Amino acid sequence: MNKVTNLARKYRQAPWRTQRQWLGLVLLGVVMTAMVAGVYLNVAARGTLAGREVLDLNFEIAANKRTNANLQTKLAESSSAAAMQQHAQALGFTPASPEDIVYVVVPGYVPDPGFNLSTTTDQPPASIIMPEYRQTLFEWFFERIQSSSPAAGGQQ
Amino acid sequence: MKNDIFWRFRMVQVALILVGLAVIVQIVHIQNSPEAQLILEKGRTYVGSWQTIYPARGGIYDRQGHLLAGNQAVYEAGVDLATMKDANEIALAAQIYLKLDYTTVYAAITAPDPDVTYVVLDKFTAPENVLAFQGFQETLTGLSAKNLSAVYFQPHLIRSYPEKALASNVLGLITLDGGRRSFGIEEKYDSLLAGTAVKRWIPANPHDAQQVPEVPSSTTLILTLDREIQASMEEILDNAGQIYGAQSGSIIVADPRTGEILAMATTPRIDPNHYWDYDTALNSEAPYNRAISQAYEPGSVLKILTMAAALDKGVVQPGTIYNDVTGVIFVGGVPIHNWDNAAWGKQDMTGCLQHSLNVCLAWVATQLGKNDFYTYMQKFGLGHLTGIDLAGETTGRLKLPDDTDWYEVDLGTNAFGQGVSVTPIQMIMAASAIATNGQMPRPHVLQATVQAGRQHKIPIEIVGTPISSATAQTLNAMLVNSLENESSLALVPGYRLAGKTGTASIPTPDGYTSTRTNASFVGWGPVDDPKFIVYIWLEQPTTSIWGSETAAPVFKQVVQKLIVLMGIPPDQVRLSLSGH
Numbered sequence: 001m002n003k004v005t006n007l008a009r010k011y012r013q014a015p016w017r018t019q020r021q022w023l024g025l026v027l028l029g030v031v032m033t034a035m036v037a038g039v040y041l042n043v044a045a046r047g048t049l050a051g052r053e054v055l056d057l058n059f060e061i062a063a064n065k066r067t068n069a070n071l072q073t074k075l076a077e078s079s080s081a082a083a084m085q086q087h088a089q090a091l092g093f094t095p096a097s098p099e100d101i102v103y104v105v106v107p108g109y110v111p112d113p114g115f116n117l118s119t120t121t122d123q124p125p126a127s128i129i130m131p132e133y134r135q136t137l138f139e140w141f142f143e144r145i146q147s148s149s150p151a152a153g154g155q156q
Numbered sequence: 157m158k159n160d161i162f163w164r165f166r167m168v169q170v171a172l173i174l175v176g177l178a179v180i181v182q183i184v185h186i187q188n189s190p191e192a193q194l195i196l197e198k199g200r201t202y203v204g205s206w207q208t209i210y211p212a213r214g215g216i217y218d219r220q221g222h223l224l225a226g227n228q229a230v231y232e233a234g235v236d237l238a239t240m241k242d243a244n245e246i247a248l249a250a251q252i253y254l255k256l257d258y259t260t261v262y263a264a265i266t267a268p269d270p271d272v273t274y275v276v277l278d279k280f281t282a283p284e285n286v287l288a289f290q291g292f293q294e295t296l297t298g299l300s301a302k303n304l305s306a307v308y309f310q311p312h313l314i315r316s317y318p319e320k321a322l323a324s325n326v327l328g329l330i331t332l333d334g335g336r337r338s339f340g341i342e343e344k345y346d347s348l349l350a351g352t353a354v355k356r357w358i359p360a361n362p363h364d365a366q367q368v369p370e371v372p373s374s375t376t377l378i379l380t381l382d383r384e385i386q387a388s389m390e391e392i393l394d395n396a397g398q399i400y401g402a403q404s405g406s407i408i409v410a411d412p413r414t415g416e417i418l419a420m421a422t423t424p425r426i427d428p429n430h431y432w433d434y435d436t437a438l439n440s441e442a443p444y445n446r447a448i449s450q451a452y453e454p455g456s457v458l459k460i461l462t463m464a465a466a467l468d469k470g471v472v473q474p475g476t477i478y479n480d481v482t483g484v485i486f487v488g489g490v491p492i493h494n495w496d497n498a499a500w501g502k503q504d505m506t507g508c509l510q511h512s513l514n515v516c517l518a519w520v521a522t523q524l525g526k527n528d529f530y531t532y533m534q535k536f537g538l539g540h541l542t543g544i545d546l547a548g549e550t551t552g553r554l555k556l557p558d559d560t561d562w563y564e565v566d567l568g569t570n571a572f573g574q575g576v577s578v579t580p581i582q583m584i585m586a587a588s589a590i591a592t593n594g595q596m597p598r599p600h601v602l603q604a605t606v607q608a609g610r611q612h613k614i615p616i617e618i619v620g621t622p623i624s625s626a627t628a629q630t631l632n633a634m635l636v637n638s639l640e641n642e643s644s645l646a647l648v649p650g651y652r653l654a655g656k657t658g659t660a661s662i663p664t665p666d667g668y669t670s671t672r673t674n675a676s677f678v679g680w681g682p683v684d685d686p687k688f689i690v691y692i693w694l695e696q697p698t699t700s701i702w703g704s705e706t707a708a709p710v711f712k713q714v715v716q717k718l719i720v721l722m723g724i725p726p727d728q729v730r731l732s733l734s735g736h
Contacts, residue, residue, distance in 0.1 A: 073227065
């Protein structure tokens with residue numbers, strides 16, 4: 001019995017050691033919390049900055065749109081029918097009469113298809129994600145082989 | 157001793173727990189109290205705000221890509237009363253740089269309505285005025301600079317018409333605050349041009365800053381109008397008004413094959429940038445666009461429809477002879493006379509059109525019969541809206557035999573355009589059927605829409621086929637001959653043109669007692685491959701009452717301009733080139 005008690009006493013932690021362990025654990029908790037808080041603050045601050053930047057860019061877009069609208073209107077005013085007629089007259093031009101017109105055949109002439117404001121095509125937009133993030137290793141490997149092989153019909 | 161200390165600690169522990177619990181209970185109590193709801197409600201107003209984002213109003217272009225209606229940035233100028241120090245200084249600066257009235261500004265910012273913390277001085281301050289104000293502000297230091305910083309400028313877009321009065325009757329107008337869209341394209345396509353507004357939450361907390369949601373862009377419109385043709389037609393019309401002393405007038409130029417309106421000029425016109433001139437320029441009775449909104453008795457131009465109906469029905473042929481022995485015909489017991497009260501003897505149908513004989517055409521209508529005559533007139537679209545895509549169209553009036561105010565004589569008078577009212581757009585649509593192969597396209601002003609970068613063309617719509625292709629060809633030949641035989645002032649050397657003049661007495665409450673007339677002309681060309689159809693209406697010309705002396709020469713001017721602007725070679729050249 002005594003032997004067992006002695007053995008237990010031998011293996012019992014010293015009080016200072018236990019205290020130190022607790023202290024260590026608390027400190028670890030504090031450090032962990034501080035780290036999480038730091039990361040959180042950093043991310044939150046960056047998020048906020050990005051948010052403000054987005055807002056600023058939106059304001060900038062709105063301002064650019066207004067500038068665009070102004071410039072378009074000013075351009076249209078400067079090239080209005082009345083203004084152009086005035087410019088032409090100032091340069092010494094006179095309105096053409098039917099007798100002034102000479103008609104000639106121009107081989108291959110393609111008439112103006114008309115005003116078109118389309119800005120989009122039916123082709124899907126090119127991906128903005130870099131190939132590294134969307135290609136499999138096999139695809140990358142295959143592409144490299146293809147790009148390094150000589151083009152078909154190339155010089156011998 | 158040890159127990160005593162233990163109990164003391166226990167007591168303190170319990171007391172602290174009780175205090176903690178009390179705090180928690182009180183927190184819960186406060187959070188659920190009615191006052192808390194009020195505070196929360198008030199707090200929400202500081203958390204952020206909802207903002208409605210409107211897309212910029214869609215632009216309007218002519219068929220060549222010239223901007224007819226766009227947008228322009230202006231500023232709302234306002235004063236934050238909480239940060240304002242010296243009202244006098246602000247009012248003075250507003251007068252000098254923002255061109256505002258000192259007294260009005262001073263009164264607005266010194267005696268605002270209760271609970272008002274922000275006063276709007278002007279909603280539409282020009283950018284150059286704002287720059288001048290801000291330039292002055294930068295030169296100041298100290299209190300004055302701080303005081304003027306209470307003035308805020310908020311930019312926004314307003315409608316702008318860079319071509320000023322050009323085509324204003326077609327475009328319509330929009331008031332500065334965007335609240336009232338009136339007439340024309342602006343009214344007809346308002347929902348497309350305005351686009352869809354998007355509501356967005358703007359948090360006050362910068363941490364919550366969110367991306368502005370994508371606002372779908374509004375629709376841009378491309379019209380069938382050609383700016384150069386429109387400008388020329390307006391110039392010709394304005395000159396004609398002066399030369400012939402007409403009260404007002406209209407010229408419509410269209411493509412008879414498609415119904416596309418190339419130009420629609422009317423007088424008077426206003427600059428829609430200054431829409432407040434509306435009441436001065438157009439008295440309250442004048443319509444904004446009389447080409448579609450004012451019906452009138454067209455007179456002899458309507459004879460082409462009567463003749464088309466009779467030819468199509470087969471009751472007359474071009475060679476059918478009418479013997480005008482007395483210069484008068486009785487329809488429903490009422491005598492109908494020629495324009496000169498003379499008898500013209502034996503005339504074929506081309507002669508009847510050439511000399512514009514009322515008696516002959518009244519006879520043709522009686523041969524046709526009232527049922528067929530009015531069926532054809534309705535097929536030509538008389539008495540109905542054409543459906544042109546402009547706001548404010550009127551139907552005119554075509555009395556029908558079933559109407560209580562229709563009399564037998566109406567068949568005779570309607571045959572030469574009296575007792576029936578039409579709009580110029582109705583006449584041009586009806587005449588298109590004769591100009592082409594009998595098909596009548598709906599007149600329209602919108603050629604294409606542009607939405608999200610994609611352009612959609614508006615398809616051509618055929619409203620009906622009132623006459624056969626063969627009838628159209630026969631009548632074309634008759635009208636060409638009648639113009640050439642008459643040596644009309646409408647003729648243009650080198651081009652085969654078809655057309656008809658009209659001189660209509662203006663009805664008064666006592667009948668056709670007035671000496672005033674409406675002069676009209678409808679014509680098209682080149683006859684074998686029509687590229688344009690033109691309708692001219694001069695209201696009450698004073699130099700001559702006759703359409704042949706007023707509207708016909710205007711038609712010539714119009715055609716001379718069109719062949720240059722549209723690049724239409726003389727018939728001989730065109731036919732020789734077509735072999736290549």
